[in-house]
Amino acid sequence: MARVVLATISALLVLIASVPSTYALAADRPIDPEHSVVLQLDDGSIVIELSPLFAPATTAQFKRLVRDGFYDGLNFYRVIDGFVAQGGDGSDMSEEENAEPVIKAEFDLDWSDNLPFVTVQSPDLFASETGFVDGFPAARDLESGKVWLTHCPGAVGMARGNAADSGSTDFYIVIGQAPRYLDRNITTFGRVIYGMNVVQQIVRGPSEEGGMISDAGESTRIRSAHILSDLPADQRPAVVVADTNSEDFRQMVEERRHRKAEWFIKTPPAVLDVCQIPNQGRLQR
Amino acid sequence: MARVVLATISALLVLIASVPSTYALAADRPIDPEHSVVLQLDDGSIVIELSPLFAPATTAQFKRLVRDGFYDGLNFYRVIDGFVAQGGDGSDMSEEENAEPVIKAEFDLDWSDNLPFVTVQSPDLFASETGFVDGFPAARDLESGKVWLTHCPGAVGMARGNAADSGSTDFYIVIGQAPRYLDRNITTFGRVIYGMNVVQQIVRGPSEEGGMISDAGESTRIRSAHILSDLPADQRPAVVVADTNSEDFRQMVEERRHRKAEWFIKTPPAVLDVCQIPNQGRLQR
Numbered sequence: 274m275a276r277v278v279l280a281t282i283s284a285l286l287v288l289i290a291s292v293p294s295t296y297a298l299a300a301d302r303p304i305d306p307e308h309s310v311v312l313q314l315d316d317g318s319i320v321i322e323l324s325p326l327f328a329p330a331t332t333a334q335f336k337r338l339v340r341d342g343f344y345d346g347l348n349f350y351r352v353i354d355g356f357v358a359q360g361g362d363g364s365d366m367s368e369e370e371n372a373e374p375v376i377k378a379e380f381d382l383d384w385s386d387n388l389p390f391v392t393v394q395s396p397d398l399f400a401s402e403t404g405f406v407d408g409f410p411a412a413r414d415l416e417s418g419k420v421w422l423t424h425c426p427g428a429v430g431m432a433r434g435n436a437a438d439s440g441s442t443d444f445y446i447v448i449g450q451a452p453r454y455l456d457r458n459i460t461t462f463g464r465v466i467y468g469m470n471v472v473q474q475i476v477r478g479p480s481e482e483g484g485m486i487s488d489a490g491e492s493t494r495i496r497s498a499h500i501l502s503d504l505p506a507d508q509r510p511a512v513v514v515a516d517t518n519s520e521d522f523r524q525m526v527e528e529r530r531h532r533k534a535e536w537f538i539k540t541p542p543a544v545l546d547v548c549q550i551p552n553q554g555r556l557q558r
Numbered sequence: 559m560a561r562v563v564l565a566t567i568s569a570l571l572v573l574i575a576s577v578p579s580t581y582a583l584a585a586d587r588p589i590d591p592e593h594s595v596v597l598q599l600d601d602g603s604i605v606i607e608l609s610p611l612f613a614p615a616t617t618a619q620f621k622r623l624v625r626d627g628f629y630d631g632l633n634f635y636r637v638i639d640g641f642v643a644q645g646g647d648g649s650d651m652s653e654e655e656n657a658e659p660v661i662k663a664e665f666d667l668d669w670s671d672n673l674p675f676v677t678v679q680s681p682d683l684f685a686s687e688t689g690f691v692d693g694f695p696a697a698r699d700l701e702s703g704k705v706w707l708t709h710c711p712g713a714v715g716m717a718r719g720n721a722a723d724s725g726s727t728d729f730y731i732v733i734g735q736a737p738r739y740l741d742r743n744i745t746t747f748g749r750v751i752y753g754m755n756v757v758q759q760i761v762r763g764p765s766e767e768g769g770m771i772s773d774a775g776e777s778t779r780i781r782s783a784h785i786l787s788d789l790p791a792d793q794r795p796a797v798v799v800a801d802t803n804s805e806d807f808r809q810m811v812e813e814r815r816h817r818k819a820e821w822f823i824k825t826p827p828a829v830l831d832v833c834q835i836p837n838q839g840r841l842q843r
Contacts, residue, residue, distance in 0.1 A: 454826035470762040477755040541739035
């Protein structure tokens with residue numbers, strides 16, 4: 274019987290120790306329905322928060338495409354496990370249906386002291402500083418004074434060709450270990466704040482084929498896409514997210530940096546991976 | 559029409575540029591059937607390569623449990639999206655069925671010059687050096703002379719209570735951004751080398767409940783578990799993995815560090831996250 278109890282306690286402790294409950298710790302804020310999109314996929318819905326701050330033109334085009342019904346019925350046609358799920362390709366459409374303009378690159382911003390940058394790690398491996406800007410994981414380069422959204426899991430970017438200004442409709446969601454080498458090379462314009470479990474259900478393509486799914490019938494489809502503000506208030510997912518500007522959030526970050534739980538036998542290095550800090554939203558009770 | 563072609567080319571180029579085909583580049587090696595386990599889950603099978611080098615006692619106990627059928631029918635009862643899928647809890651069993659000994663901690667090893675450590679990044683954010691040891695992502699501390707397996711996606715560890723030597727049967731698979739703060743605090747004894755897409759299908763529990771799935775009927779079950787060498791040769795998954803000791807592999811790593819593809823408008827920083835280097839296996843043709 275002692276063994277049974279031990280096993281149960283072990284199971285509980287390992288995770289209590291390793292996942293501080295950010296949901297209880299951090300103050301929440303509602304999301305802006307005018308800059309949030311719900312995608313209904315085959316296996317559930319996901320909510321994406323857009324960043325008009327970092328990517329005004331891309332956000333505007335994505336919203337217009339959503340409102341035009343452009344994405345309704347399109348599939349995630351290229352999905353590489355551990356990397357990205359890519360969808361929104363209109364190349365099967367007629368020229369008229371797919372005559373979408375390309376968007377100017379929005380890879381980074383000039384630093385402004387007005388930006389509510391909450392520092393997480395300085396220096397980080399990939400940048401001189403990482404942190405959060407209004408909930409979005411971000412990084413900045415102190416020398417050049419640039420700031421940008423980082424490719425953490427759940428980041429939503431606009432695919433492009435070799436030219437900087439060639440993104441148009443194709444977007445991707447990061448589904449694996451953060452490919453930070455893409456930072457500042459492609460426009461990141463949003464992040465999944467609800468439904469990453471649904472994102473992880475998206476059907477993968479074969480690695481040998483670079484994730485291309487040859488049989489579209491097997492792929493995961495976007496059934497519909499809506500801007501939250503276009504839905505009746507009672508049909509909007511009532512998602513709230515951690516307020517990364519709150520004192521609670523800063524405190525949670527510091528507690529993760531300096532872990533004091535009894536479970537830790539060796540104190541971890543006092544460093545943080547900005548992409549490993551939970552910042553998913555939750556449904557309001 | 560020009561637009562249609564552009565969209566297609568964009569879609570192709572973005573991924574060709576950002577995911578070098580490691581499958582073509584790196585020389586493969588077969589896996590050791592005596593130290594590889596296949597778990598048949600509800601939605602497919604996964605293959606785990608064990609590390610008797612880093613975790614001899616844990617590997618031995620896990621193999622014995624597999625051979626005893628201990629895991630057959632057990633579920634992943636605690637699954638936190640972006641973190642870990644935990645299963646293998648025997649606390650519902652009778653005392654007799656679940657009288658498994660605890661295992662001595664195997665958190666790290668003393669450095670030996672005989673270890674085939676292929677350096678990836680030095681210094682890394684969490685350790686003075688990261689790299690691969692026979693396919694396993696690893697790190698070492700040059701000062702203390704310790705080396706250990708890192709908590710990258712796909713890492714398999716043995717859960718424990720507050721005491722170092724309290725692991726027994728409960729194990730977890732990392733399913734999200736690498737929780738490197740767990741390194742050296744828990745025994746990592748294997749890695750998923752095939753079927754991470756199946757791992758990502760494992761049913762998640764609610765975040766508010768710390769991932770605990772209250773209705774076991776909704777959880778993902780381990781239907782069966784086998785050591786590969788116990789299966790008839792023609793029923794073993796013919797998985798091969800990149801030979802991280804090969805010159806091809808080192809070259810792939812350097813090409814990722816210094817990206818020269820035309821797609822990159824800004825050359826990424828010449829640093830690498832060991833957990834972001836693809837090292838999944840593939841089925842032999």
